[in-house]
Amino acid sequence: MVQPRNFGFGEDEKALKEVAHAFFRDKFPTDRLHRLVASNWKQEQESECYWDRSLWQEIVELGWLTIAVPERLGGAGMSTVAVAGLIEEAGRAALPSPLISTLSACYILDACATEGADLALALVVDGKTFSFASGDRYGSWENETCDISVSDGVLNGTAWFVQEARKADYFLVKAKSELGLGLYVMPANTPGVNICADKIIDLTRDQAHIVFDNVRYDDVQVVAAPGEAVAALQSATPAMLTILSADMCGAAEWQLQTTVEYARSRVQFDRPIGFFQAVKHPLVDFMTEIDQSRALTYNAACAIDHEPEMAEQFARMAKAAATDAVGYGSRISVQLHGGIGFTWECFVHLYMKRQLHSQFILGDAAYQRAKLGALVLA
């Protein structure tokens, strides 16, 4: 086997995951999340962007923002398996933060291998946050679709479904020209960059569409020249899928454990409801789906590190499995909580909404399977 049998999950990876686990458990328990994002239940808050900046500062100081930045640029340069472990813990906490969006940008920038990209990665080492701005009006995840065009050194158009847009210091913008797709680094406060917040269901994220209105850029902001972007994106796609899957697996484990705890303590008909197979068996099934998704996620991460020719296949499997698992698990986490699960005050809806969002970002399960099928049959 090309991959190490233990997924390359060695002492460093273990230590990082354990520290992250304790950090989120102690500093960001779910009641704190609920107070942060759900204490006000008016519809208007759907366009709010709540996050805990002091907690974020601690995360930056722990160096977690730079773990995917190569050592030669001052980053920690850790394995993708390590990144997956960290993000799994952040997902368990349903952390509102630009961590995933910045790490995803790091993988793209690293794949660009240009001077501009290295400068951008240095910004990450300085604690700056990123988000990838690429979606079209319909939320396509095809590399080829793009509603932003570039000509004469000016960007025009709109990027849709941009994640954590109001938490990002910089955008990594995909734009098309006659020569093909290119990638551009753009400070969020550049004149002509208009961030239009979306009102979204997930309370733990923010999302926006970004209108670029005659935005000028310098050469140094070009991190992938026209025609060079697709290769970089293809190379970074497995990592983007894998870290999102890791987030979903972590959040899913929270959903499982929280619902199990309820099934152990809630008494109806003189018995803890976990007695009933209509409660017990779905929980077991959810557990088996989580475990497969996790195993596939670490397998994908390990392939990125050790078996890159299989990385896309494995990463698509991980995202497909995680998407199905959390679709099922979110449903039962609310359903098995019964009436209380249908209320705003119960925590389970926060995770259901985050998972719903994650299901669609980077493409849903059927999309991953269609891509996988093309790879397998190729």
Added chain:
Amino acid sequence: MVQPRNFGFGEDEKALKEVAHAFFRDKFPTDRLHRLVASNWKQEQESECYWDRSLWQEIVELGWLTIAVPERLGGAGMSTVAVAGLIEEAGRAALPSPLISTLSACYILDACATEGADLALALVVDGKTFSFASGDRYGSWENETCDISVSDGVLNGTAWFVQEARKADYFLVKAKSELGLGLYVMPANTPGVNICADKIIDLTRDQAHIVFDNVRYDDVQVVAAPGEAVAALQSATPAMLTILSADMCGAAEWQLQTTVEYARSRVQFDRPIGFFQAVKHPLVDFMTEIDQSRALTYNAACAIDHEPEMAEQFARMAKAAATDAVGYGSRISVQLHGGIGFTWECFVHLYMKRQLHSQFILGDAAYQRAKLGALVLA
């Protein structure tokens, strides 16, 4: 509403269904079926063709073979809803017989509206049995695919997946020529017609591929001239789908009731196993699927009688729903019987195997839905 609210299920239909119900209950209980088809368990029997000819003679004498033959030709000319009711009862008994194959042929012949077709229908009135010979090597249900060709008054080629082939006195053969597809009536004992029995899993049916080796025919055997067959087949397709669905619904109700009975009587952990939700809930779900499939089947039958423009849509829905229902129901009927359900001596496998066969004949659920989608979006 174009359709009568009661599906056109009036006194005649009710009387026929009740008589059929009592007939099969009294004359062909399941232990008799098991003795007939499964008393010998050697693999060789998979090519046997067991049926009860004296019971069949009684059925012919009751006139059930002719219920779909128009009155002007001496048939009973009953509604499709009546036919569905009869076949539902035959399906409940898992009756090995050429009833479905002959009734299906009647609908095709009636749609041909030619002199030859009328003569063929008169044969049915005389008690002769039919089967439609049309499948290609891959079991396609597309009207256009065909492995038999006709030229110079001679048929050559093979019809695959022909149902109840060894119980049929006549075949209704689909063949292609330069002018398009035609239909031909062929006595089973015609020289050059070679019936090659398939070894099949379903013990309650027989199936064959039929090799036509320079088979000559008279003009009167041409029931649809070249180029005329597709229209007739399209017109008869809803009825063929509907009566097969009725058979599946009847057999499904047997599966449900038999498994319910077992769940009421089998005791484990000091309780009838129906106590356990892992037994109870699947049975309830199977029941709801049967009821939807039945309702869709009668709706399709009624549409054939009263709302022909909707008949194909409704019939495809019925077959799709019935296929999914019996796939699920067969699985749980064996599973919930536990160890005994996995044995040859238990009756449930006879029905599971019949249902598996029915699932594929005339196209499975996904096939029906693809056809339905094309109709709905057209």
Added chain:
Amino acid sequence: MAKNSAGETPEQSEFRAHCREWLKKNVPAPPAFKMPATSGGILSLEQLEYARSWQLSAYNAGLIGCDYPSEYGGGGRSNCQAIANQEMRNARTPVLAGMVGLQIVAGSMCIHGSEAVKRRFLGSIFSAQELWCQGFSEPCAGSDLASLQTFAQRKGDRWIINGHKVWTSMAQFADWMLLAARTDKHEKYKGLTVFVVPVKAELDKSVTVRPLVKITGDAEFNEVRLDNLEIEDSYRVGEIGEGWNVISTTLAHERGAGFYIEPLSGGQGLQSKSQKAEKIYPLVELARNSVKNGKPVSEDPVLMDRLMKMLTRSQGIRQMRRMRSVKDLAGNPARFAMQDKVVAADYLQQMSALAMEIQGCGSTLATSDPNAPDGGRWSRSYLDSFGATIAGGTNEIQRNIIGEKILGLAKTK
């Protein structure tokens, strides 16, 4: 009785003609303000008044309470409410303000109530002159409703009631509540009794109503606290200790499986001219109009396969409802009636989930986002669908009941 070709008695045919005629002239135009799709969604007084005046007008025309005895304000007809419902649906009439009273209270009150109670309350339920809420569920009594703890203490000819009810829709507008309370702490099922208790008259005195926020962020439900609420014994419904019977009758009506057929809101607020089961057709439209990953959804065979599965299910539910009334085909009609809620609730949830997949990333957007495809209704309806699979008895409990009552399986408890 002689029946026409549609299987209707002369009385029914005549009544249908009357409904059609009257509706043609009397259905009001939709109001300028937004109306909810169900009475539970009524939040403002102007919505309430619109729905209330429609119900009064329909009641006066004989379309509400048709099958109830005339001495209690009903129409005194037989098997006519279903006809009025069909015609009201076709005419897309407005929401009825008093659905809780009509659907939940009237049937069991008519079956179990005293003569005095029936004469006092039924008419005003039909006319919407008085509005109702239901006081059954409690924080610790959900699926296991009979474990409820709200206590009614006998004191001569009066009862003193203390307790805490949840999931009480319409409580903020209700004049009365049908309350299930414990009157004996030692008997679980035989220790329950049902009462009629005042809400509006006691508000902020012995009754407190507080909104309960749903998963969607809407406050369609309430919690109600009763503190030393005193009522006369004549407000009792059914015998002391016979409450479980009354509750069961009520729940059967709530699930559409009771003796009386309740009037239906006509769906004026709905986007399509249809029952819930037909909501799929907008989904076909949605598929036609949606683009996903660069191609039209109607050309995506995987999504189309699932859409056709939903279309088949939708038609299956509709035809099952039709078959339910055809005795010779239906066999045991209770089998059809009892499964309806489970099947419809699951369907609503799965259909909404499919719609979200059709929309892809657009499903991340809330109803308040102007770019949300189809106004964000499908994600909202997915979240809301847990109301259907949980409220009025979870689907899990419903499956128990069906397995036990219809299939005769051993009780799970």
Added chain:
Amino acid sequence: MAKNSAGETPEQSEFRAHCREWLKKNVPAPPAFKMPATSGGILSLEQLEYARSWQLSAYNAGLIGCDYPSEYGGGGRSNCQAIANQEMRNARTPVLAGMVGLQIVAGSMCIHGSEAVKRRFLGSIFSAQELWCQGFSEPCAGSDLASLQTFAQRKGDRWIINGHKVWTSMAQFADWMLLAARTDKHEKYKGLTVFVVPVKAELDKSVTVRPLVKITGDAEFNEVRLDNLEIEDSYRVGEIGEGWNVISTTLAHERGAGFYIEPLSGGQGLQSKSQKAEKIYPLVELARNSVKNGKPVSEDPVLMDRLMKMLTRSQGIRQMRRMRSVKDLAGNPARFAMQDKVVAADYLQQMSALAMEIQGCGSTLATSDPNAPDGGRWSRSYLDSFGATIAGGTNEIQRNIIGEKILGLAKTK
């Protein structure tokens, strides 16, 4: 202990090298006659002898029973069986004749047996000199195994046993049976005791073996009747009344969740060079080679979507097995071990069902039909899959156990 880059101890690395070396030279060619994929499928004596002589040869080379103490005939190694299994799988070694003994008997015998029993039996289990069957299930004791009625009556230093066992694979060839019997009629779980009883020596005397025909028409199982079978008390395994403990240990090993890792058959009889979980790859081939309704299945997006779902599941199971051995990631390894059987059985069933759909009408054909696509193996494997979802504890019971043992939910009973 120092580990190399693959996470292996020096002992393990050396052992792996030994296995690889030995297997390179000693794996026999497949025989002229057909061999079954599992030992349960052995029906003829020539099949049995082939499988038996392979097991003896592998045992002599140290590849069987590696982790058992050497004083009982084991290899006395530590964590080496898994390595031998990997190497045997890669080398596509033949089926092992004594799988029942290896998988079901050896582990619990080693844990619960007396010194005499271990010395007498374990070595001949490893070498296949004696073959075993398992006598637990009875007609009325399936899921509820502890309700078994086979009775062992104490008579001085001997026991007289009467009863009826079912699902006994290999009984027709077995020398011995591991028998669970009741020794106390008043205590359900505490009234059980486990024994070793002779089969071959008592055949047609106090033991009768009759084939039990499966749903597929094959007779891979037997029923065994015991009529006044007498054995000495020294054949007892574990204490009197402690049988449930022994049974639980045995079942854990049967489900692959026991203390000892059992040797694996190498899959010489399988069509692909792979474990069960990888059987999917032939399905991809099947899809490539199948035509359905006039078009290649590989161009049917609906079937391809489901095939990719299965491929993902197959890989998921495989990776879960890998993760199970990575302690720092796995958390509680029992969580992985216990779910393996349920997940693999469901997968096998769903995969076979999908293969049938890919074949369409071809799935109606039996294995004996020369035109059956892929030799009819998928329909057969679908029918056979109920063995996996039912035998050794139904999936329903397995889910109970997992929910209770791993998630800590209340016992369903």
